[in-house]
Amino acid sequence: MILINRALLAMTLVLTLGLSPVTAKEFLLGVQLPLTGSLARVGNNTLEGITVGVEMFNSTNPNHKIKLVTIDDESSPAKAMAAVEKLAAQGAVAITGGYGTNLIGPASDAANKAGLVYITSGGVGNELVSRGLKNFFRTNGAAGYAKAVVGLFSDMGVKSVSIVYSTKEATAELAQSVNKILSGMKIKVTMHTFDPAITDFKPVLNKIKLQDRSEGIAMIGYENDYVGILRAAKVMQPPTVKAMVGVWSLATPKMAADFPDLMPNVYGTSMMPFPAGFNTPEGKEFEKTYRRLYKKEPDYLGQFGYVQAQLLCEAIKRSADKGTLAKGGLAAEVRKTNKNTLIGPVAFDETGDNPSFQQRMGQHQVGNKIVIVWPKEEVTGKMNFPAVPWK
Amino acid sequence: MKQRTQIVILLVALYVVLPFLLKGNTYVMSILVASLTIAGVALAWALLGNLGGMVSFGHAAFFGVGSYISAIVTMKLGVPIFAAILMGGFGATIASIAVLPALRLSGPYFALAILAYAHIFKILATEFTSVTGGAGGLLGIPPLPTLLGFNFGSKLGAYLVIITIILVFAFIYARIRGSYYGFALRAMHESEDATRVVGVNSTLLKALMLFLSAFMTGVVGAFNAHYINFLEPDYAFHIGWTMLPLVAAIFGGYRTLSGPLIGAVVVYTVDQLVFKSLIPSGHQIMLGVLLGIIILFAPDGLIPLLKKTVRRVRQTGKCRPPQTDATC
Amino acid sequence: MIELILQSLYSGLLSGGSYALIALGLALVFGTMKIINLAHGEMVLLAAYMAYLMESKLTLSPILAIPLALVVSCLVAVAIYFLLSRISKNRELNSLILTFGIGIILTNAILIIWSADIHSTSSPGFQEPVVLGPLFSMRSELGFFGVSIVLVAALWWWLSRSWYGRALRAVSSNRDAAKLMGINPHRTEVVSFVVAGILASFAGVALYCTSVIQPSLGSSLTSKAFIITVLAGIGSIPGVLVGAILIGIAEAMTVTLYSSALQELTSMVLFLLVLFVLPNGLFGAAGRRG
Numbered sequence A: 001m002i003l004i005n006r007a008l009l010a011m012t013l014v015l016t017l018g019l020s021p022v023t024a025k026e027f028l029l030g031v032q033l034p035l036t037g038s039l040a041r042v043g044n045n046t047l048e049g050i051t052v053g054v055e056m057f058n059s060t061n062p063n064h065k066i067k068l069v070t071i072d073d074e075s076s077p078a079k080a081m082a083a084v085e086k087l088a089a090q091g092a093v094a095i096t097g098g099y100g101t102n103l104i105g106p107a108s109d110a111a112n113k114a115g116l117v118y119i120t121s122g123g124v125g126n127e128l129v130s131r132g133l134k135n136f137f138r139t140n141g142a143a144g145y146a147k148a149v150v151g152l153f154s155d156m157g158v159k160s161v162s163i164v165y166s167t168k169e170a171t172a173e174l175a176q177s178v179n180k181i182l183s184g185m186k187i188k189v190t191m192h193t194f195d196p197a198i199t200d201f202k203p204v205l206n207k208i209k210l211q212d213r214s215e216g217i218a219m220i221g222y223e224n225d226y227v228g229i230l231r232a233a234k235v236m237q238p239p240t241v242k243a244m245v246g247v248w249s250l251a252t253p254k255m256a257a258d259f260p261d262l263m264p265n266v267y268g269t270s271m272m273p274f275p276a277g278f279n280t281p282e283g284k285e286f287e288k289t290y291r292r293l294y295k296k297e298p299d300y301l302g303q304f305g306y307v308q309a310q311l312l313c314e315a316i317k318r319s320a321d322k323g324t325l326a327k328g329g330l331a332a333e334v335r336k337t338n339k340n341t342l343i344g345p346v347a348f349d350e351t352g353d354n355p356s357f358q359q360r361m362g363q364h365q366v367g368n369k370i371v372i373v374w375p376k377e378e379v380t381g382k383m384n385f386p387a388v389p390w391k
Numbered sequence B: 001m002k003q004r005t006q007i008v009i010l011l012v013a014l015y016v017v018l019p020f021l022l023k024g025n026t027y028v029m030s031i032l033v034a035s036l037t038i039a040g041v042a043l044a045w046a047l048l049g050n051l052g053g054m055v056s057f058g059h060a061a062f063f064g065v066g067s068y069i070s071a072i073v074t075m076k077l078g079v080p081i082f083a084a085i086l087m088g089g090f091g092a093t094i095a096s097i098a099v100l101p102a103l104r105l106s107g108p109y110f111a112l113a114i115l116a117y118a119h120i121f122k123i124l125a126t127e128f129t130s131v132t133g134g135a136g137g138l139l140g141i142p143p144l145p146t147l148l149g150f151n152f153g154s155k156l157g158a159y160l161v162i163i164t165i166i167l168v169f170a171f172i173y174a175r176i177r178g179s180y181y182g183f184a185l186r187a188m189h190e191s192e193d194a195t196r197v198v199g200v201n202s203t204l205l206k207a208l209m210l211f212l213s214a215f216m217t218g219v220v221g222a223f224n225a226h227y228i229n230f231l232e233p234d235y236a237f238h239i240g241w242t243m244l245p246l247v248a249a250i251f252g253g254y255r256t257l258s259g260p261l262i263g264a265v266v267v268y269t270v271d272q273l274v275f276k277s278l279i280p281s282g283h284q285i286m287l288g289v290l291l292g293i294i295i296l297f298a299p300d301g302l303i304p305l306l307k308k309t310v311r312r313v314r315q316t317g318k319c320r321p322p323q324t325d326a327t328c
Numbered sequence C: 001m002i003e004l005i006l007q008s009l010y011s012g013l014l015s016g017g018s019y020a021l022i023a024l025g026l027a028l029v030f031g032t033m034k035i036i037n038l039a040h041g042e043m044v045l046l047a048a049y050m051a052y053l054m055e056s057k058l059t060l061s062p063i064l065a066i067p068l069a070l071v072v073s074c075l076v077a078v079a080i081y082f083l084l085s086r087i088s089k090n091r092e093l094n095s096l097i098l099t100f101g102i103g104i105i106l107t108n109a110i111l112i113i114w115s116a117d118i119h120s121t122s123s124p125g126f127q128e129p130v131v132l133g134p135l136f137s138m139r140s141e142l143g144f145f146g147v148s149i150v151l152v153a154a155l156w157w158w159l160s161r162s163w164y165g166r167a168l169r170a171v172s173s174n175r176d177a178a179k180l181m182g183i184n185p186h187r188t189e190v191v192s193f194v195v196a197g198i199l200a201s202f203a204g205v206a207l208y209c210t211s212v213i214q215p216s217l218g219s220s221l222t223s224k225a226f227i228i229t230v231l232a233g234i235g236s237i238p239g240v241l242v243g244a245i246l247i248g249i250a251e252a253m254t255v256t257l258y259s260s261a262l263q264e265l266t267s268m269v270l271f272l273l274v275l276f277v278l279p280n281g282l283f284g285a286a287g288r289r290g
Helices: A002-018 A037-060 A077-089 A101-113 A126-130 A142-156 A169-184 A202-212 A223-236 A253-258 A281-294 A300-322 A330-335 B002-022 B026-050 B059-077 B081-097 B100-104 B107-127 B155-178 B180-190 B192-197 B202-228 B240-252 B258-278 B285-297 B302-316 C002-033 C040-058 C062-084 C091-114 C139-161 C163-173 C175-180 C185-210 C215-232 C237-257 C260-277
Strands: A027-033 A066-072 A092-097 A117-120 A136-138 A160-166 A188-194 A216-220 A243-246 A267-269 A338-341 A344-347 A361-365 A369-374 C129-132 C135-138
Touching (some): A027 A077, A037 A300, A077 B026, A092 A300, A101 A136, A101 A169, A117 A300, A142 A169, A142 A243, A142 A369, A169 A188, A202 C002, A202 C237, B026 B155, B026 B202, B059 B081, B059 B202, B100 B107, B100 B202, B100 C260, B107 C215, B155 B180, B240 B258, B240 B285, B240 B302, B258 B302, B285 C091, C002 C139, C040 C062, C040 C215, C091 C215, C135 C139, C139 C185, C163 C175, C175 C185, C215 C237
Antiparallel strands (some): A267 A361, A338 A344
16 A cells, blocks of 8 residues: 555655764753744844853853754744753753743743753743743743832822733733732722734724823733824823833833834833943953954844853853752752842742742933833933823 | 664664753753644644634634643643643633634634634633732642652653653554544545535544644643743633644644654754844744745645655656646 | 723724734635635734834835735735645535645744744834824824725725726626626636735734734734625625724724633624624625625
8 A cells, every 4th residue: 555655655754864962072051942933033133142142151151162953933832842852962962042921831841851950031921930840941031020010000190090001921920919019009090901902992092082081001912013193192192191101012112113103202211221231341341242253233122032041151151060960950050040130130930930020120211212110220311201102 | 674674763763762862952952842832733723724624713712721721720720730631621611612613614714713713812811810810820830740659840851751752642643644534534534525525524533633733732732831930811721722833733744643743852852043143033934934835835834745746856856847747 | 091992992893903914815706705714814924024024124015015925925815826726526615624734834834934922023123112192103104004994995995896806896896797798717816815914914013013914924914804705795895994994893892891811702792703603794784786
C-alpha cells in the first residue's frame, strides 16, 4: 500500500529535518520572543534590550562569556513551548523573554520541566506567579501598572473615573485591579469593556459624557484602541474630563510622531522621559551601547529587556563562580537579586514576582516631549493638569 | 495479506521505532505532537468534507468547545483527565447541535455560517467569566496523568496519546467510509435525489457526520488543552485551528484517508523548519501559495496525485506529462 | 437617554456607510458570478496601505492615493479573476478555498512589506468634529458616507441601465444563453472584478482616513462584507446599503444599551437569523429578477 509507504516517508522527513544538536563552550542564554506576527515589534525591541544587556555584561566580565540563542515563538503557545525545548536541548543555562500570559505560561512550564530558570518582563497576569514554579521570575506585574495609574489619579484628586478596556487578557485583568483599588479609595468608577474589533468609540464616549460625567478616563488597551478612543474623545469633547490616562505603548515617541494631534497632554506608563535623560552612569552606558548597536533611542521595552538580561547574567556569573550552575543553583542565585536597576528596585519573592515594581507615568507635552509626572521622586517636569488633547 | 503486514509495520514504526529514535529530542517531538494535533483536526475536517459534503470554515468552534469543557471539568469537578477528554468530545458534539440549522444551507453559505458559530462561541467564552475565566483564560490546566507507572504528561506520553487518538479516528472513518452508509454518503455528492430514491435519509446522515466530526475535533482540542495547560478564548477559538487543518487536508487530498494526516505533518513540519527560516516574518504566505497551487493544479490533493503518478509509472514504465493521458 | 440613542443611531448610520463601501465589491462579484471572494477584505486593506504609502513617503493627502489604489486594486482583482478562471472543477467550493489562500498571501505580503505596526492618517483635518445639535461625527466619516451613497447609486444605475450591467446580469442568470446573444462572458466577468477593485480602492482609502489599519485586518473586513451581502440578498445593490446600515446601527445600539463586548455577537446572530429565516436576504427577491 502506497499510502503507508508515504506515511513512513513523511516520518523520515520529520526525523532528518530536526536533528541538529549544538555543543557550547560559553554559557548559552536562550531567548524566546515573538519576533514575527502581531507582536513582532514588541518582541524585537525587547530582544534589542536583552542584546545590549548581554553585550555590556560581556565587555565588563572577560572571564564569563554569555552567548544569546534566539528562537521566534510567533505568538503561538505551542511554538513557544517548542522553542524553550529546543533551547534546552541546545544547552541553554536559562531562558529569558516571553510576551503575553498565553505564551509565557506554557513556555515557562516547559522551562520548569527542563529545570531551567525563566525570567520575563512581558507578562503582567497574576496567574503566572500563582503556579508555584520555583524557576520562574518576572520583573514587573500588573500591580505595578495599577499602582501607577491609581497613584496618578489620586494625586490629581479626581473624584470619578471611567475605565475603558479591551476584552483581551492582560487589559481585562489590569482594568479589574485598577477598578478595585480606585473603588477602595472612594472614587466613583464606571467600567466600559470593548471588543478588540471595535472601530467607532463614539457611543462609548457618549455614555461617559452624558451618564458617567467622569473626571478621568483610563484607557486600558493597545495602540489602535488608544487612537480610536482619543479620536472619539476629541469629537465628543466630554466637558467633565480632566485627564486621558492610558497604560503601555502610549507614552512613546512613536505615538507622538505618528499622531501629533491626538497625543498632547495624554498620559501613559513610561519608564523614562523622552528625549531620554539617563542620569546614572549605568543608564548613560546603556544608552550609549544601545545607540551604537541600533542607531536609535532606547524605548521602554528595550529597558525591560536590558534589566532582565542583566539580572540573569549576574546570577549566572555568581552561580558559575560557586560551581552550582550545573547543579540547578541558578534559581537560588536569581532569588538573591536585590538591586536598584533602570526600572527601579528589583527583589524577587517566593513566587518569583517583584513586588516592589512600580511603573512611572509620563505625559506627552509640547515639542514631542514625554515628561515623567509620577511618582514624585522621579518627576522630570511639570504636569499639565487639567489638560486634554482637545483643549 | 500484504496490506496487513504493512499495517503492522506502520504500527511498529509509530509506536516503537519513532519514539525510540526521537525520545531524546524534545524539540522534534513537540513539533511532531503539534503537527499531529493539526492532523487530528484535519482528519475530522476531511470527514465532514468527504462524507458530509460540507466545507467548514469554523472547526475552531468545536476545537475550542472541546478544550474548554475538558479543562473545566478537570479543574472544577476533578474528573479524571482521559474521561474529561472524551467529555470534551461530547461537549463539542452537543455544541454542533446548534449548527444543525446550517445544514440546509448550500456549500459556501454553510462554510461561512459555521465561521460565525466559531465567533459566537468565542464571545461566549469571553463573557462567561465565572466558568471560563473570561479573557484571562485558564492557566495550570492539569497535564496528562501518570497511569500504570507511565507518565503521559511527558513529550513521549503526549505523542502516544495523540497518535492513538488519530489511529482510532482513522479506523472509525475507514469503517464508515467502507460501509453501506459511506457509499450512500459519497453518492450524495453526485446527486442528492438519487440517494433519496434508494431510501437514504441524507439530512440525517449529514447531521451524523457533523456530530462525529465535531466529536473528533473536540477530543483533539481537549488533548491540546491538557498538553499546553493553558486556554484563553483567543487561543482556543483561533482561526488557525481552522486554517491549518484546511490547508493540510486540501494539500494532502481531503477525499483520501491518509491525505489529511500526511498533509498536516508535512505542511506543519515544512512550514516550521523550512518556510520559517526562509521568511521569518510572514512565512504563512507560503501556505497560501501552497493552497493556490493545489487548487489550481491538483484539486484532488497530493496523495491522489502521487498515487496516479505511481500507477502510471508502474503501467508504462515512465511518467508522461498529464495532458497526454486523459485518464491519469 | 434620548441623546444617547440618537447619537448611537447616527454613529451606526455613518459606520454603515463605510461598511457598505467595503461590502459593495464583494456583493457585486457574488451577485454576478456566485463566487465569494474571500480575499476582498485584503484588497480593501491593500488600497488602505496605498493611502498610507502616499501620506508617509510623499507627505501628500491620502485622498490623492485613490489613483494609485485604483491601479493596484484593479491589478489584484484581475489577477484573482485570472486564477479563478483556471479552476477546473467544483468551482463554487474551490473558488472559496482559492480566494481564502489568496487572502493569506495578501495578508502576509502586507505584513512582510509594512510590518505589524498600526497606521492611520496623521493629518488632523480628517478628524475635525462636525456637530449637528446632539449628533457628533468626524469630518471624514461624513464625507465618506457621502462617497458611499454616491457609489451605491452609481453602481445601481450602471447595473440596471448600462449595456455592461445588463450583460453582467445576463451572464449571471444564464451563461450559455448570454453567449448566444453575443456576450463574451469572460469579458463581462473581468469587468465585474475590475469594478469590485475600484470599489475596494475607495473603501481602502476611506478606511485609512477614518480608522486604524494593521495587516491582520483583512479577514475581518471580508467577514463583515459577507455578512452584509447575505443580509442584502444576492444581487441587490441598494440592499447592501440598507444591510450595512442595519449592521452599523445594531452594533452601535448594542454598545449603547449593553456593552461593546457583545457587538460582534449581535451582528453574527443577526447574520445567522437572516440566513436561516430569510435565505434570500432582506431584498433578495427584488435582486433575483432578470
